[in-house]
């Protein structure tokens with residue numbers, strides 16, 4: 001098997017030096033109760049930069065794996081499981097932490113269980129719900145062409161909101177327009193504050209924040225309507241920063257405008273995920289919810305796929321498909 005270990009703890013911007021690809025032997029025989037799994041799709045997500053990664057251990061992460069050898073009756077051959085086995089092409093498990101897919105996928109591709117019908121999908125669905133969206137309200141979403149953002153915008157459109165999205169490239173901008181977002185801006189070629197003032201001169205009702213940093217502070221300070229809600233979903237702009245405390249005025253605006261700022265953790269809703277996925281899968285099959293994946297092929301591309309998240313390389317959900325690995 002192959003695995004990526006964290007060869008050097010993250011500090012500041014993650015780069016090639018943080019990762020090392022190593023090969024390891026797998027035992028010839030399994031013990032009673034064990035299964036051998038092979039990664040089929042691995043997920044790369046921004047949180048992997050943020051959460052503790054121990055030097056020398058496989059980099060943390062979720063994958064969709066197939067049982068390719070088994071001595072455990074609960075997991076017959078060819079069972080597909082979702083599991084947090086980290087960046088490994090193969091691993092042996094006693095069955096603990098192996099989760100079969102908990103809803104009917106139908107004709108939907110299995111890789112979506114890491115994206116629209118997985119952790120990012122649950123984030124979009126329950127995060128938006130937490131914002132208490134109402135028809136005709138205005139929602140602003142950052143990283144709008146990403147795994148979470150693209151779903152947030154589409155779900156908000158379905159619920160009758162006006163959607164404003166910010167993205168980092170023209171391709172992403174065009175895709176979000178195809179998805180029916182009302183206003184989309186490339187923050188690299190326009191000033192997002194000015195753009196927002198133009199299309200929402202009275203401010204927005206909801207800010208679904210995937211980016212943090214400048215966005216978070218500028219939007220809360222200058223672009224929220226009274227009674228507005230802000231969901232702190234992600235803060236990718238600051239994950240690689242050493243100094244994240246440069247703004248203090250924001251709280252004044254929170255106070256004056258009686259804003260509600262919600263912290264959000266998708267796993268708090270874990271028991272309800274299958275309900276969300278059943279609903280979203282129906283929308284996908286009806287063609288009302290569009291999904292894009294950025295598929296990297298080959299286990300050795302894990303690093304590139306992950307580092308790409310911080311450069312904006314991905315449109316939609318970034319996954320790695322492992323072939324012959």
Ligand code: NDP
Nearest residue numbers: 046143146147148167168210234235236237264265266312
């Ligand atoms: P994405 O698919 O959106 O990928 C990350 C995107 O972020 C990039 O493509 C890029 O898009 C944008 N980006 C990267 N660096 C910067 C930067 N410095 N400034 C502005 N934009 C940047 O990732 P996900 O959809 O998986 O995650 C989106 C956010 O949601 C992340 O912050 C993540 O941590 C968070 N999250 C939170 C969860 C929770 O439970 N709270 C669960 C899942 C995700 P662009 O080219 O448009 O800049």
